Amino acid sequence: MTVFSGYGIQLLHGAVVSVEVTIAALIVGTVLGIFLGAVKTYASRPFRYAVEAYTAIVRGVPDLIIIYLIYFGSTIALTKLAGEYVDVNGFMAGVFALAFIFGAYASDVIRGAIRQVPRGQTEAAMALGLSSKVCFIKIVMPQAWRLALPGFGNLSIILLKQTSLISVIGLEELLRASSVVSGATRQPFYVYSAAAVIYLILTGVATLGLRYARKRADRGFA
Amino acid sequence: MTNNALANSAQAAGESGQSGQIKVVGIAKRFGPFQALSDVNLEIASGEKLVICGPSGSGKSTLIRCMNGIEGHDAGTVVVNGIPLDKVKANRDQIRREVGMVFQSFNLFPHMSVLENCLLAPMSVKGMSRRDAKDVAMHFLSRVRIAEQALKYPSQLSGGQQQRVAIARAMCMKPKILLLDEPTSALDPEMVKEVLDTMVGLAQGGMTMVCVTHEMGFAREVADRVIFMDRGSIVEEAPPEEFFGNPKTPRAQDFLAQILR
Ligand SMILES: Nc1ncnc2c1ncn2[C@@H]1O[C@H](COP(=O)(O)OP(=O)(O)OP(=O)(O)O)[C@@H](O)[C@H]1O
């Protein structure tokens, strides 16, 4: 398998990009999901409806189309703004598109978890005079987080695999690297098998990480 | 009277006369079609120990929760420490700083250690330093005889211990008024006494205490006055000896006959 030695590096580079996109989209998407989950739980009707509409769109439109729309949409928008053609950064567009999708699903998970935190917790916080901000950050969210983690973990694993979709906007992540290498080596079966193994290793590591996060969040709960 | 004298007397009223005092005037509360409180009037003096009892669903919790605005009232006024409990957020915040609450189901924060439970509000609400807040917390944890467990999580404690932590947590804010809503009714019988003893100890200070409870021994020992509620109204009020020994209304007689059985 000497053919792989040079190309192997290319696949690994692709894997690194996939991981980078995953982590970036996870961070942005988590912040978005928590914010939107809080809006869905606490905000007044117009805001809640707006966020529900956003979730419905993400759920109803294929991920690939969302990625295309965000990529080409931001190209048009930035070009208009700048007054000259702007080549949108594939990494940024990819991260944004995946975070956009992730945030929608995560907001539902977070809302469900917030609702499961017993009312007495908020009441005790109010009785102590804590502000609603402190109550949310210190009391509700840490407990909701623990309840959200299983669903959240699933979404994260899906996100890792979804990074393969952004190969369509030209970012050389693992899938695109595989397609380039398989074209060059004319060994598509072996190359894609190698890619599958890499994805499997990455999701395995992610699963272990999530298990650790769950253990940590369980502290104090018998 | 000059403006200055007026201001001075108002200040004096705020600091001594009305601090620790609760005035409930004509409040009503409904949940949908259900009238949980109707025209309740109650004046609690500074330092008074008041026990509220009555059958399930009579509105005891609703009334006590109206005293710190955890439950909003639909009509009437509630004035605590001379501050009206209304929609004004600053008033509500001010009142909650000075009114502690202990719940039937403890409501400790499960993801925080006992000590952290006691530190959060003094640090976040009063802006105390961690070190000062810790001194206060350890003082009250010792007073409820649980200082050795300060680093444990609530789930590692027995019910009685958890409720004592909840009392210490409320006391760390040095409240002028302490509200307790059936603090012993979620406890196993053998743990009731340790919590009641703690409450008797607290009652020795000058703090105003309002306690929903059916523990007659506690009421007899500590209460200045007992009020009996039924169907959202105060039906009877009297000193404990008189109320338990010689209840006047048939509803109170029925109720006492039932809890004595
Ligand atoms: N959030 C709520 N929504 C609807 N109904 C409520 C709510 N809270 C209380 N109620 C109703 O109001 C009535 C009075 O409730 P409350 O909790 O004040 O009674 P209580 O005297 O404390 O009873 P218990 O001894 O069972 O604690 C009850 O019939 C109860 O069902």
Ligand SMILES: [Mg+2]
């Ligand atoms: Mg009650």
